[in-house]
Amino acid sequence: MLQAKNVSFGYHRRRKEVLSDFSLSLKTGKVYGLLGKNGVGKSTLLYLMSGLLTPKRGRVMYRGTDVRRRLPATLQDMFLVPEEFDLPSVSLVSYIELNSRFYPRFSKEDMVRYLHLFEMDMDAHLGALSMGQKKKVFMSFALATNTSLLLMDEPTNGLDIPGKSQFRKFLASGISEEKTIVISTHQIRDIDKVLDHVLIMDNSHVLLDESISGICNKLLFMESDDRELAKRALYALPSVQGNYLMLPNTEEAETEINLELLFGATLSVPEKIAEMFHPQMNEPR
Known part of the structure; x- marks a missing residue:
């Protein structure tokens, strides 16, 4: 489904590359846990997978297409939930009307169902929500897009204890054979029951892929x-x-x-x- 082939990437202010000659493959229908120490490049890898960053060397291929081309057919089939984000101060209904049109398989019914799992509803105003509530709304929208690839960076950061329990139920309800989910996290205990595959990386190498x-x-x-x-x-x-x-x-x-x-x-x-x-x-x- 997705292949990172001999990818190297570094930020301008750093002399050392974050990823060097890194390779990885993802299969369809899996829930991957992407684990690694701070600074090994987990978040960078997710941004490279989504095409938001461009490798200095190597390629990231999604269904045979280089993601750096940012083609509509590719972008509408993947979604990235970053660790930090901001939402506009508009009603949730307005947000959905504006953004759902970019995702052909978006389901309003799924959105309502996921919100209910987080004990939230459609009449929310994004400007009045806490960071944890915004995260619940954004993750609900992400899963409701029904993209084939969903990338999540530290999704349980900012959630309280009930919210983390809700997250596990939320994620389990959205799993399907057509959907691949990659979760990068340090909060291991928040996701161990929903994973079916583990990736552990260090020093630009995949130490475990099982x-x-x-x-x-x-x-x-x-x-x-x-x-x-x-x-x-x-x-x-x-x-x-x-x-x-x-x-x-x-x-x-x-x-x-x-x-x-x-x-x-x-x-x-x-x-x-x-x-x-x-x-x-x-x-x-």
Whole structure:
């Protein structure tokens, strides 16, 4: 669906490129979690995917078309929800009438449904909303456009605890086989139940590119105070009960993913993770 091929990009004030010879592929119908440390280029990558930034080298192709061309057929089929944005001081109805015409598959019925999940309605005036409320409205509009690609940068920032719970229900209600969603976030616990694929990037490389089911088939996540078990763990973090452990799932036991553990392990022992999921990366060239 989308391919970033050997992409390099840097901002004028920085000597070092944010992304250098970076490559990534997205498939249709997946909900991706894009994870990485601050400054590795997650937000930059989303802007490159949407065509709002142009790579210095390489290309980003969407359904066979270079996104830098900014063709109407491409733009009407993708939507970016940035971490920070502003909305005009107009009624929500006016905003929808003005902007929905750019998206042929926009559904007012879907918009109403998503707003209700956030306990909001169509009679809102954008100028009177808090930042968290504006985010709920904007995300509802984004999902209601029914674009094939939806990019979201830190979507749960600014939401209160009930809002984060509402977000998970909202996102789950909009998932379909025709829609690909990419969520870049540091708020791992806000999205772990809605993802079906994990991308972890660092230093212009994709360290992990794997489905949730594939990860849970090979890794076991648990909490235990067993010290011997902790010694055998691939990675561990302290917990109230002892330790959160990530171990090889040798007996194919059922397990729920712990993204915090997985993320820490991928950055701390990338060679072990690559050996388990991407053995070709460790092969001599």
